[in-house]
Amino acid sequence: MPRSSPHSPVGGLQNGLSDAWNTVRSHRGNALLLVADATAETTLEALRIGRTPVTIWRPGSPLLFPAVPGTLILQDVGALTHADQRSLCEWLEVTGGRTRVISTTVQPIFPLGEAGAFSPTLYYRLNVLFFNMSGHAQ
Numbered sequence: 001m002p003r004s005s006p007h008s009p010v011g012g013l014q015n016g017l018s019d020a021w022n023t024v025r026s027h028r029g030n031a032l033l034l035v036a037d038a039t040a041e042t043t044l045e046a047l048r049i050g051r052t053p054v055t056i057w058r059p060g061s062p063l064l065f066p067a068v069p070g071t072l073i074l075q076d077v078g079a080l081t082h083a084d085q086r087s088l089c090e091w092l093e094v095t096g097g098r099t100r101v102i103s104t105t106v107q108p109i110f111p112l113g114e115a116g117a118f119s120p121t122l123y124y125r126l127n128v129l130f131f132n133m134s135g136h137a138q
Helices: 015-026 037-047 082-095 110-114 120-126
Strands: 031-034 054-057 071-074 100-105 129-132
Touching: 082 120, 100 120, 110 120
Parallel strands: 031 100, 031 129, 054 071, 071 100
Antiparallel strands: none
């Protein structure tokens, strides 16, 4: 039977998705979330809950990196320019994992990498944990 979490972006999640949501919220590693376009903003707001500093990047805004360890949330990571992808790879190398990165996307990123539109190196750095929260099969 479906259950909902008070912190889930979508009420009535299936048990597997609810478990995935709890893992994203509690795990310190980087995570890539495939979300439904309609729930992307709600997902971001739900991820803000917590005690660590949170920085959110949205498409069209400059990519700014947190000065202190915390969480960097990238909304629609597939929209990053090639220059921003390079900068993010370099920043991840320097920070050594002190800041976790949670990336959301409304489309699978791997095909973008195969087409040369997304850095494969960055894809594997961000895709430590992958969760399909869109309700759609890949």
